[in-house]
Amino acid sequence: MKNTLLKLRTVLTIFMMVVSVLVCGQDKKLPNVVILATGGTIAGAGASSTGSAYTSGQVKIEAMIDAVPNIRSLANLRGEQLANVGSQDMSVKVWLDLAKRINELLATKDVDGIVITHGTDTQEETAYFLNLVVKSDKPVVLTGSMRPSTALSADGPLNMYNAVAIAASPKAKGYGVMVLMNDDIHSAHDVKKMITTPVHTFESPLEGLLGTCIFGEVEFFHKPFGKHTVDSEFSVDGVKELPRVDIVYTCADVSGDLIDIMVKAGAKGIVVAGVGDGNMNAGTLEAVKRATKAGVPVVRASRVPVGAVLIKGEINDEEYGTVSSADLNPQKARILLMLSLLKKDRSREDLQNLYIEY
Numbered sequence: 001m002k003n004t005l006l007k008l009r010t011v012l013t014i015f016m017m018v019v020s021v022l023v024c025g026q027d028k029k030l031p032n033v034v035i036l037a038t039g040g041t042i043a044g045a046g047a048s049s050t051g052s053a054y055t056s057g058q059v060k061i062e063a064m065i066d067a068v069p070n071i072r073s074l075a076n077l078r079g080e081q082l083a084n085v086g087s088q089d090m091s092v093k094v095w096l097d098l099a100k101r102i103n104e105l106l107a108t109k110d111v112d113g114i115v116i117t118h119g120t121d122t123q124e125e126t127a128y129f130l131n132l133v134v135k136s137d138k139p140v141v142l143t144g145s146m147r148p149s150t151a152l153s154a155d156g157p158l159n160m161y162n163a164v165a166i167a168a169s170p171k172a173k174g175y176g177v178m179v180l181m182n183d184d185i186h187s188a189h190d191v192k193k194m195i196t197t198p199v200h201t202f203e204s205p206l207e208g209l210l211g212t213c214i215f216g217e218v219e220f221f222h223k224p225f226g227k228h229t230v231d232s233e234f235s236v237d238g239v240k241e242l243p244r245v246d247i248v249y250t251c252a253d254v255s256g257d258l259i260d261i262m263v264k265a266g267a268k269g270i271v272v273a274g275v276g277d278g279n280m281n282a283g284t285l286e287a288v289k290r291a292t293k294a295g296v297p298v299v300r301a302s303r304v305p306v307g308a309v310l311i312k313g314e315i316n317d318e319e320y321g322t323v324s325s326a327d328l329n330p331q332k333a334r335i336l337l338m339l340s341l342l343k344k345d346r347s348r349e350d351l352q353n354l355y356i357e358y
Contacts, residue, residue, distance in 0.1 A: 031112035031168040033075040034105050035160075037061035038094060038126075039084040040119025042145040042156040059149050060084075064117065067149070068157045074216060075112075075168040087119025087144075090126060092242050092338075098126070099133045099236050106136035113139040113167030117160065120144045120193060120201065123179060127188035128332045131177040131228045132339055132358065133236045139172035142188075143180045146199045155182065155199050158215075165216035172218065175210060176228035185211040187224035189358075192305060192329060205306045206327060226358050234339045243268035243341040245334045249303060250280050256287030259298075263290075269297045269337045272322075273330040278302045278309035285320060292321030297341070297351060301325035301333045311352065321348055326355045 037043065043059040061079035065071060082101060083094045098116065105111045118126055127142045134140055143163035145156035163180040166172050177188040181202045190204035204210075211220035227233075246262040248254075250273060262270055270291060274280045278300035280288070288298050300322050302309050308327040311317060317324060325333035333355070340346060340354055 027076060031075045032110055033077055033113045033115060033164055033167045034111055035061055035065065035077060035079040035115045035117065035164070036082045036098065036101065037064070037079060037084070037117045038082055038090070038098070038119070040087050040117060040144050041148050042117050042143070042159070043084065043149065061117070064156070064160065068161050071161050071164055074161070074164050077164065087122040090119070090122045095126060095129050096236055096239060099130055102130065102140060103135050106134070106138045111138070113172070114141070115160070115163045115167045116140070116142045118142050118144050120146060124188070124191050124193055125331050125335060127177050127179050127191065129335050131188035132232050132234045132336070134177060134229050135235070137174045137230050139167045139169065139175065140177045141166045141180050142177070146197060146201060162213040162216060166213050166218055169218045171220060175220065176224050178210060180213060183212055183214050184209050185213055185220070189225050189228070194305060232358070234342070239342065242338040245269040245271060245338045245341070247271045247273055247330050247334055249273045250275055250284060254281060254284055256283035259284065259287035259291055263294060263296050267296060268341050269299070271299045271301055271325070271330050271334045271337060273303040274300055275303060277313045278324065279314055285315070288322060289320050297323065297337065297348070299323045299325050299333050299337055299355070301328065301330040303330070305329070323348060323351045323355060328355065
């Protein structure tokens with residue numbers, strides 16, 4: 001009788017352990033990864049599997065996780081729906097919410113990595129912003145898709161699988177914020193959306209890929225450029241908004257009035273997407289000089305997709321009070337200026353050094 005009771009208790013104990021694992025969905029041997037969803041094409045849906053029209057942000061994060069075969073074999077997963085927008089509607093508020101939530105999660109021992117699902121239009125901007133303000137060396141990986149969830153050969157599920165594999169990998173520690181798309185791992189500093197709609201839209205044309213992740217197998221080639229995450233001086237603790245910084249796109253015969261209008265409208269800084277090596281015509285240069293004399297910093301970037309803006313090129317930065325964006329494109333140059341202006345009374349030289357370091 002005692003042996004029978006003992007066997008029953010043993011069976012019951014094993015049964016309860018199995019139920020506990022199934023209910024909680026946790027395996028103590030696996031790393032813990034949190035997926036923060038913001039919407040985008042990866043959560044989009046369309047009426048046709050072969051049409052180009054769709055609506056972003058239609059699928060919630062739990063449904064997205066459940067749609068990826070074997071993803072829970074990589075990590076203990078849980079999702080949070082932080083926003084649900086197309087990335088053309090990404091905002092500073094969502095950036096700040098993301099940064100604060102990521103820093104909260106990564107400060108705990110219970111979270112080993114973060115994945116962010118995000119639309120591709122402004123993915124590089126969110127990644128670069130987070131690269132400057134996340135205060136952890138644990139992996140943070142942004143991913144998305146070029147095709148909605150309802151499309152033929154949707155790329156979202158495999159992108160999400162690979163992003164989780166990176167966030168769960170001990171190899172990924174210390175690489176800053178990354179972007180995983182189409183099996184390629186990009187640094188937030190380097191990545192650019194280069195083509196409008198194909199799945200191979202993202203490239204790191206100057207510095208090259210950080211690495212690859214193919215069906216969950218992670219391999220890194222080199223470390224990312226510049227200061228980031230734990231080595232960054234920037235913080236958004238207690239920050240509720242960022243200073244307004246505008247971008248003016250230059251072209252043949254562009255009017256310098258646009259810069260004057262931005263200053264009058266309250267811009268605290270301006271980025272010029274110049275031609276060639278961050279160049280601009282005479283009228284725009286005069287407007288730039290007026291802005292910098294009025295205390296509004298102006299950064300020279302380039303509308304050319306690849307290449308650095310020379311500090312001592314055709315334009316004398318000291319004469320006009322301008323700053324070179326180095327190898328940051330206009331949209332990333334804007335983010336660095338916004339964060340830099342959280343500290344008041346920075347000199348032109350101080351700003352220039354930041355663009356060299358970050």
